[in-house]
Amino acid sequence: MIVNKAYKFRLYPNEYQKELINKTIGCTRFIYNYMLGEKKDNINLFNFDLIKQIPSLTIKYPFLKEVDSCALRCALFDLDNGFKKYFNKKGGYPKFKAKGVKDSYRTNYIKNKYKDKIYENIKLDLVNKIITLPKLKEIKIRGYRHLRKINGRILNATISKVANKYYVSVCVEEELNVKEVIPSSVVGIDVGIKSLVTTSDGKTYGNPNYLNKYEKRIKRLQRDLSRKIKNSNNYYKTKMKLEETYRKLKNARIKTNEEIVSKIVNDYDIIISEDLSIKNMIEEAKKYLRKSITNSTMGDIIRRLKYKCTWLGKKYYQVNRYYASSQICSRCSHKDIKMKDLQKRKYKCSNCGLEIDRDINASINIMVEGLFRNYQFN
Numbered sequence: 159m160i161v162n163k164a165y166k167f168r169l170y171p172n173e174y175q176k177e178l179i180n181k182t183i184g185c186t187r188f189i190y191n192y193m194l195g196e197k198k199d200n201i202n203l204f205n206f207d208l209i210k211q212i213p214s215l216t217i218k219y220p221f222l223k224e225v226d227s228c229a230l231r232c233a234l235f236d237l238d239n240g241f242k243k244y245f246n247k248k249g250g251y252p253k254f255k256a257k258g259v260k261d262s263y264r265t266n267y268i269k270n271k272y273k274d275k276i277y278e279n280i281k282l283d284l285v286n287k288i289i290t291l292p293k294l295k296e297i298k299i300r301g302y303r304h305l306r307k308i309n310g311r312i313l314n315a316t317i318s319k320v321a322n323k324y325y326v327s328v329c330v331e332e333e334l335n336v337k338e339v340i341p342s343s344v345v346g347i348d349v350g351i352k353s354l355v356t357t358s359d360g361k362t363y364g365n366p367n368y369l370n371k372y373e374k375r376i377k378r379l380q381r382d383l384s385r386k387i388k389n390s391n392n393y394y395k396t397k398m399k400l401e402e403t404y405r406k407l408k409n410a411r412i413k414t415n416e417e418i419v420s421k422i423v424n425d426y427d428i429i430i431s432e433d434l435s436i437k438n439m440i441e442e443a444k445k446y447l448r449k450s451i452t453n454s455t456m457g458d459i460i461r462r463l464k465y466k467c468t469w470l471g472k473k474y475y476q477v478n479r480y481y482a483s484s485q486i487c488s489r490c491s492h493k494d495i496k497m498k499d500l501q502k503r504k505y506k507c508s509n510c511g512l513e514i515d516r517d518i519n520a521s522i523n524i525m526v527e528g529l530f531r532n533y534q535f536n
């Protein structure tokens with residue numbers, strides 16, 4: 159099985175390299191915004207028409223010549239994807255990029271053979287902890303201390319800058335030997351509001367409180383920032399602190415989600431969850447519990463469950479999002495529409511008298527529904 163994996167490293171560029179990275183980020187943003195403007199005038203322009211314009215643009219704007227040309231093309235592919243999503247109603251109309259928001263650029267791996275010598279524009283040396291990137295040449299990296307080699311084909315690299323720190327995420331195509339596990343255990347999970355994850359056997363994995371700590375700090379810094387004079391020294395200092403806190407919060411979330419998912423995929427062979435439309439859930443919960451729901455990054459958990467199960471040869475099923483897991487009694491299958499109310503924390507069945515935690519009830523229903531719809535019983 160072929161899978162894509164991303165390896166993210168901290169980058170340690172020298173002053174010259176830093177300047178070039180900043181320039182490249184600026185140039186990719188420039189060309190993205192320029193072409194977005196062109197598209198606004200003429201929506202029928204194809205991506206390939208835009209790419210054809212790059213050479214004439216580099217004559218008009220010579221600074222574009224200084225940076226990795228592949229990164230410029232990648233920016234246009236991103237723009238194209240943005241429009242594809244928009245036309246397929248999966249996203250909004252692409253927006254202009256602003257400086258200081260998601261500062262990054264991507265560049266593709268290219269391999270050439272010339273006089274029996276192989277030339278690669280991206281090279282990863284994990285023994286000496288050095289990455290070679292187009293135009294930037296060699297840069298020191300840190301991360302994956304115990305990894306000596308990546309067994310796979312590099313597809314691309316994304317260089318990013320957050321709070322004056324630099325990172326590179328290397329996307330690699332790897333061949334995985336997956337042995338199908340013969341299932342001997344099954345679990346239904348409810349991904350939700352009060353606890354991040356509730357399992358059908360009654361375990362919960364929580365919304366850790368330390369995430370709140372970062373959120374409080376973010377709120378405070380945002381307030382501070384709004385009081386500072388725009389573009390002053392203090393403004394930038396606060397802005398840096400804010401970015402750094404966002405980064406820490408994101409990492410803490412990823413770590414929590416990864417731990418929960420590892421535990422579940424380790425413990426069970428068939429895992430069933432709802433096919434949640436996160437957007438809908440947020441809409442529904444807006445009135446009551448918005449904060450904790452955005453807190454929990456449920457979509458990230460589902461995504462991790464999906465790929466972890468695939469990698470380990472386990473089964474992952476999804477139950478249709480319109481299946482009323484929280485309204486049905488897990489003992490007698492009686493349906494109670496009143497249980498739609500997210501604030502009711504206990505399921506009380508008016509038919510058989512069962513009283514059970516709302517999320518546990520839902521996860522049992524999810525398990526049964528998913529198992530009978532998907533699993534081939536012999």
Ligand SMILES: [Zn+2]
Pocket residue numbers: 487488489490491492507508509510511512
């Ligand atoms: Zn009942």
